[in-house]
Structure formats: C-alpha cells, structure tokens
Amino acid sequence: MTSEHAHLTPHASPLTIFITGSNGQVGFELQRQFAIFGNTLAPTRQELDLTNTQAVDTYLAEHQPALILNAAAYTAVDKAESEPEQAKRLNADLPAQLAKYAAEHNIPLVHYSTDYVYPGNGETPWQEDSPTVPHSVYGQTKLEGDQAVTQSGCQHLIFRTSWVYAARGNNFMKTMLRLGREREALNIVNDQIGAPTPARLIAQATALAFTPHSSQFTPHYSPLTPHIPSGIYHLAPRGETSWHGFACEIFKQASACGAELVIQPDRVSGIPTVDYPTPAKRPLNSRMSLTKLEAALGVTLPTWQSQLGLTLKEKLEN
Numbered sequence: 001m002t003s004e005h006a007h008l009t010p011h012a013s014p015l016t017i018f019i020t021g022s023n024g025q026v027g028f029e030l031q032r033q034f035a036i037f038g039n040t041l042a043p044t045r046q047e048l049d050l051t052n053t054q055a056v057d058t059y060l061a062e063h064q065p066a067l068i069l070n071a072a073a074y075t076a077v078d079k080a081e082s083e084p085e086q087a088k089r090l091n092a093d094l095p096a097q098l099a100k101y102a103a104e105h106n107i108p109l110v111h112y113s114t115d116y117v118y119p120g121n122g123e124t125p126w127q128e129d130s131p132t133v134p135h136s137v138y139g140q141t142k143l144e145g146d147q148a149v150t151q152s153g154c155q156h157l158i159f160r161t162s163w164v165y166a167a168r169g170n171n172f173m174k175t176m177l178r179l180g181r182e183r184e185a186l187n188i189v190n191d192q193i194g195a196p197t198p199a200r201l202i203a204q205a206t207a208l209a210f211t212p213h214s215s216q217f218t219p220h221y222s223p224l225t226p227h228i229p230s231g232i233y234h235l236a237p238r239g240e241t242s243w244h245g246f247a248c249e250i251f252k253q254a255s256a257c258g259a260e261l262v263i264q265p266d267r268v269s270g271i272p273t274v275d276y277p278t279p280a281k282r283p284l285n286s287r288m289s290l291t292k293l294e295a296a297l298g299v300t301l302p303t304w305q306s307q308l309g310l311t312l313k314e315k316l317e318n
Contacts, residue, residue, distance in 0.1 A: 015037065015038025015039055015066060015223070015224060016038060016039045016041060016063060016064065016065045016066050016067075017034050017037060017038050017039065017040045017041065017065060017066070017067045017068075017069060017224065018041045018059075018060070018063065018065035018067070018068045018069070019031055019034070019040055019041065019042040019069045019071060020050060020068070020069070020070050020071055020072035020094070020098075021050075021070070021071035021072035021073065022042035022043060022044055022071075023044060023045060024071055024072070024073075024075075024169065025164060025165070025166040025168065025169040025171065025199035026071040026112060026164065026199045026202050026203065027042060027069075027071040027072070028166070028168060028169075028199070029166065029199040029200050029202065029203035029204075030042075030069050030071055030203045030206065032203065033203040033204060033206065033207040034069065034203075034206075034207060037067075037207070037210065037223050037224060038066070038067075038223065038224060041063055041065065043059070050072050050090060050094055051086070051089050051090065053093070053097060056094070056097055056098075057097070057101075060098075060101050064105070065107065066107055066224045067107060067108055067109075067110075067224040068098050068101070068102055068107065068108070068109045068110070069110045069206070070094070070095055070098050070109065070110065070111045070112065071112055072090055072094060073090055073091055073112065073142070074086060074087040074089075074090040074091050074138070074141070075138070076138075077116075077136060077138045077278075077280045077282075078278050078279040078280045079279075080136065080137040080138040080141070080280065081136065081137050081279045081280050082279070084137045084141070087137055087138060087141045088141045088144070090141075091138070091141035091142045091144070091145050092141045092142075092144035092145045092148060094145070095111050095145035095146075095148050095149050096145070096148035096149070096152070098111075098149075099111075099148055099149040099152035099154050099156065100152055100154075102152065102154035102155070102156070103152045103153045103154035106155075107154075107155070107224075108154070108155040108156065108157070108224065108225060108226055109149060109152075109154050109155070109156045109157075110156070110157045110158075110159070110206055110209075110226075111145065111146070111149045111156065111157070111158045111159070112158075112159050112160075112161065112202070113142050113143075113145065113146050113158055113159065113160040113161070113232075114138075114139065114142050114160060114161065114162065115160060115161070115162040115194065115283060115286040115288055116134055116135075116136060116138055116139030116142060116283060117132045117134050117139055117142055117143040117146065117160065118130055118131075118132060118133065118134075118283065118285075119131065119132075119133040119135070119283070119285075120135060120281075120282070120283025120284055120285050120286070121283075121284060121285055122285050123193070123285060123287070124285075124287070125287040125288055125289040126234070126285075126287065126288050126289065127289050127292075128160075128231070128232045128233065128234060128289075128292055135281040135283070136280040136281055137280065138280060146158055146160075146232065150232070155225075155226070155230050156230050156231075157206075157209060157226055157228070157230065157231070157233065158231070158232040158233065159202065159205070159206065159233055159234075159235040159293075160232060160233070160234050160235065160288065161197045161202055161234070161235045161236055162194045162195055162196075162197055162236050162286045162288060163194050163195065163196040163197055163236075163246075163286065164197050164198075164199055164202070165196060165197070165198060165199070165311065166198055166199040166200065166311065167311055167314040167315035167318065169199075172196070172243070172246065172247075173196075173246075173250055173308070173311065173312070173315070174315065176246075176247050176250045176251070177250065177254060177259070177315070179263070180250070180251050180254065180259075180261040180262070180263040181259075181260065181261055181262060181263075182262065183262065183263060184262055184263060184264050184267060185263070185264065185267035185268070185269070186247065186263065186267070186268050186269070187269045187270075187271045187275075187276075188242075188243050188244040188247045188268060188269070188270060188271065189242065189243045189244060189270070189271060189272070189273055189276050189282075190242045190243065190244035190245070190270030190271060190272070191242065191272050191273055191284055192242060192243055192273060192282055192283065192284050192286065193240050193241070193242055193284065193285060193286060193287060194236075194240060194241070194283075194285075194286030194287060194288075195236040195237050195238070195239060195240055195241070195286070195287070195288070195304050196237070196241070196246050196304050196307075196308065197235070197236045197237060197304070197307075198237075198307045198308075198310070198311045200307075200310070200311065200314075201235075201237060201301075201302070201307055202235055205235050205293070205297065205301075206235075208297050208299065209226045209227065209228050209296075209297065210223060210224065210225070210226055210227065211227070212227035228296040228297065229296070233292055233293040233296065234288035234289060234290055234292065234293055235290075235293055236288055236290065236301070236304075237301055237302055237303055237304035237306075237307045238290065238300075238301050238302065238303045238304065239303045239304045239305065240287055240304075241304065242270070244268065244269075244270040244271075246304075246308075247268055248265070248268055249305060249308060250308065250312070251263055251265060251268065252265075253305075253308060253309055253312050254312055254316065257312060257313065257316050258316075259316055
C-alpha cells in the first residue's frame with residue numbers, strides 16, 4: 001500500500017444498509033425494496049437487542065452502514081401507557097442514538113413516525129408543520145424521536161404514516177379476515193378517520209426517495225443518498241375512511257376474491273369511540289395532507305382502496 005493510500009479508512013461501507021425492526025411489517029418490506037440498492041443488514045431481535053444502547057453502538061461500529069432505515073418502534077399503543085420507559089427507549093432514545101451516529105458519520109437516516117403526534121381533533125388534514133399535541137405515551141415518545149432526529153443535524157427523512165397493515169404480522173386487516181370467518185356480526189368504531197397504509201407502500205415510497213429522475217443524476221450520484229430535501233413528510237394513500245369503513249371494504253373485497261366469510265354485511269355496525277374505551281386515547285382525526293411528499297417525489301399516491309386490493313390479494317394467495 002502506498003503512503004498516499006495508507007490513511008484512507010472509509011467511515012462507511014459504500015453500499016451497506018442497516019434496517020432496524022426487521023421483524024415488523026415495515027422492516028420486512030424495506031428489506032424487499034432495498035435489496036437492489038446494496039447489502040442490507042436487518043438483524044432480528046435475537047441478533048441485536050435494540051433496547052441495549054451499548055449493543056447498538058457496537059453493531060454500528062462493527063458494520064459502519066452507509067444508510068440507516070429505522071423501522072423499529074414500540075407500537076403497542078395501549079401497553080405503552082403502563083410501560084413508558086420501554087416505549088421511550090425504542091421510540092425516542094433509539095432514534096436519537098441512530099441520528100447521532102448518522103450526523104457524526106455524514107450518512108442519511110430514514111425514520112418512521114405517526115399521526116399520533118398531532119392533537120387528533122377537527123376534520124382538517126394535518127400539515128407537516130401543524131402543531132404537535134400527542135395525547136398518549138406512544139404519541140409523546142414518537143414525537144420525542146422525531147425531534148431528536150430533526151435536531152441532530154444529520155441528513156434525514158421522517159415519514160409520518162397512519163393505520164399501518166400488511167399481508168404479514170398482526171394488524172387490523174388480518175384481524176378482520178379472521179373475525180369475518182368466525183362471526184356473523186361485528187361492532188366497529190366509525191368516528192376515527194384516517195387512511196389505511198400498507199407497509200409495502202411505505203417501503204416503495206421510501207425507495208422512490210432514493211431513485212432520482214434521470215435529469216437528477218450527477219457524476220457524484222450515490223444510490224444511498226436521498227434526492228429529496230431533509231425533513232418531515234406524510235406518507236399514506238389518498239382518501240379517507242373510518243375503521244368501520246375499512247372493515248366493510250375488507251369484507252367486500254375479500255368476498256370478491258373468493259374468501260369464505262360468515263359475516264353478514266348488514267350486521268357490521270358502526271359505533272362511536274366512547275363505546276369502545278381503551279387505555280390510550282385514539283385520535284379522531286388522522287387525516288394527513290400528502291401534498292409535500294407528492295410534490296417532492298413527483299408522483300400521485302394511490303388510493304387506500306386500491307392498496308387494500310393488492311394487500312388482500314397477497315394475503316389470500318399465500
């Protein structure tokens with residue numbers, strides 16, 4: 001090795017992508033989408049304990065990723081009310097730790113957040129700069145994570161999303177399919193309004209943020225550098241519905257796909273949130289404006305109904 005090269009020790013492996021939350025719905029889809037971008041590292045809980053600060057530091061030092069996709073989170077909304085410290089570690093402290101590393105090593109960080117950071121009242125879609133007034137431990141700790149990433153100085157994308165589901169994992173769509181096979185009647189909350197968001201769409205939109213238009217390619221282009229500005233973006237499908245409306249659409253589309261259900265369509269009843277009390281307060285208004293992300297990516301996001309169709313098909317065919 002010549003003397004001019006002896007001191008060149010790269011801070012990051014050129015195409016190594018560290019994905020947290022690999023056991024989760026979003027983490028799984030990110031692995032599928034980013035496999036073509038480079039070498040993905042997606043350790044399971046058994047391989048890396050994300051609640052252990054020292055273990056995370058050691059893993060980062062050993063693997064030196066060039067991009068971090070943080071899909072790990074404490075998402076048990078009700079349980080968080082009685083386990084605030086556990087929620088804080090994954091939702092606030094971990095993003096802060098990853099953002100600090102990203103800033104020190106000049107690499108991008110993608111972090112996933114939630115509509116629960118907003119007050120949840122009214123009917124107007126939230127903007128990215130709307131006031132944040134979370135009403136649950138989950139929402140508060142997620143907001144603290146967002147703030148830590150923003151304030152770290154690292155190159156970052158924060159995607160706030162809502163009502164996440166997928167063909168795998170535990171989620172509302174899969175629960176409704178199971179109950180639709182077991183029960184003839186159901187009561188579903190009808191005054192919480194939002195957009196059901198498949199994990200696949202979250203991963204696809206994330207990948208688009210790293211896929212510039214042909215006119216944006218430069219001699220210094222790197223596939224692990226986002227081509228949209230750092231900041232917070234809302235990521236969900238177009239349109240809105242209630243949990244009751246979501247359930248009815250699930251049963252309608254599943255029946256059309258040949259699923260055998262015993263649920264009677266006229267016996268899926270809508271009930272108000274007050275009739276279904278939970279330890280953590282749920283937002284009534286989860287509507288989010290998509291204008292900023294659509295403009296940045298140069299796309300029109302698909303409808304929640306069309307995305308449900310794709311996700312149902314994947315679930316029912318497997």
